[in-house]
Amino acid sequence: MPNSTTTVLYIDDDAALGRLVQRILGRRHYVVEHVLDAAAGLARIGQGGIDVVILDHDLGTMSGLDVLAQLGGIENSPPVVYVTASSELSIAVQALKAGAIDYVVKTIGEDFEILLVSALEHSVERARLMRAKESAEREVRAARDRAIVLLAEVNHRVANSLSLVSSLVRMQASAVRDAGARAALAETQARITAIGNLHRSLYTSDDVRTVDLSAYLESLVGELGQSMSSAGRTPTIRFEATPILTKTDKAVSIGMIVTELVTNAIKYAYPDGEGEIRVSLSRDAEGATVLVVADDGIGWSGQGPISGTGLGGKIIGAMARSLATTIAYAQQPKGTRAVVKIASESVAGAVSD
Structure with a gap:
């Protein structure tokens, strides 16, 4: 069962479907926010606090692919599950290439609910793993940088010490x-x-x-x-x-x-x-x-x-x-x-x- 603090942003110009998705996911303890257009969705994502986005393909004046293109320029943008009524494989391929983590075709009945929940859970887990991986990589880079600094300091001190020894030998030779x-x-x-x-x-x-x-x-x-x-x-x-x-x-x-x-x-x-x-x-x-x-x-x-x-x-x-x-x-x-x-x-x- 997903954590109750998982917040989902659903971007779809279909208000009725938006309410349905809120009920479906609400039963599974997701917090769902629904906006009707791309501009409102991008603005809400910019405010932060969104864990995953469900993005419809047809948004009237814009397509979901346009939104994905804009999300690509936002650092640490949330993962996206792409949703469309079309069963054309080319749309799925374009969405995945543009950055969507998963893809769901709208259908009538329980199949849509099962597929949507499965895709959502997969996206949340994948995003968690990606964040953990990025965090681990940052820690490794930081540790490596510290080690390089320390090693450089050691070599600096050894060089200085050997220079001192060399000076002492030279002084001894002169005497x-x-x-x-x-x-x-x-x-x-x-x-x-x-x-x-x-x-x-x-x-x-x-x-x-x-x-x-x-x-x-x-x-x-x-x-x-x-x-x-x-x-x-x-x-x-x-x-x-x-x-x-x-x-x-x-x-x-x-x-x-x-x-x-x-x-x-x-x-x-x-x-x-x-x-x-x-x-x-x-x-x-x-x-x-x-x-x-x-x-x-x-x-x-x-x-x-x-x-x-x-x-x-x-x-x-x-x-x-x-x-x-x-x-x-x-x-x-x-x-x-x-x-x-x-x-x-x-x-x-x-x-x-």
Whole structure:
């Protein structure tokens, strides 16, 4: 049995039929209001408080289809049961396409009452479910928006914290007299910066699942150049990139590889401190991401003894394995050219909504 507060608006220019419908539905505890024309019906709907509309097809100067067209522009308009004396299927199709939830043909006798009540109950239930669905979707969107804001705040705070740690390491390096220790601290600072820049990118990103790799690496390379220049090394770093989106965890690995390769080039490629280091990011014909770090310095082919502690090489190897790839050192007349080729599925993967 429907709730007694369910209010039905019946729009029909037949006063006698209007009274009949009021009696039929009144017995089933519906509250029925009857108006004789479209204008009065639209005005009453505009006042609010109508749960469902029973709309006749022939309203004299207007048709029920005209009313449906106007209801389509009203937000949260009530559901409509379309009623007509015609049995033509085309009218039913037009009414349903125009937004009516159900359709009833006027007949004489109990059939009309049964069909009308059934259509009305179906419309009320469907409207209830639609309102519940819309409410649930609004709650989900609101929860998602809150989660995005909170996650952005977390990334912002992490980036700030890592920036503070990086500053502390830099301060410590400036207080150390031993050149080796100072260089080790500078490398540690660069690694912290690589991770901090990623969180800064996530803070400004619309989708924290992915990172614009080109923008992230450009920022990273820029800070590496500034950091190493302050340590007394002055090679010029040039960066070229194609915009590429990648998953966040993959961006960390790529950023660490760039950090180590560029740091090594700054430290060892140019003993006199002057030269050029080139970093490029692109896609090849197969869709793979290709990262290249090259210089024109004294050269190293990936073979032979490694200067320093070897920690950088271990980090590069670990990050490359996480990307299911390796570092290739291309042969060239002078300098070093390190190439990292990463399959598209290893970089982007499937990011679903």
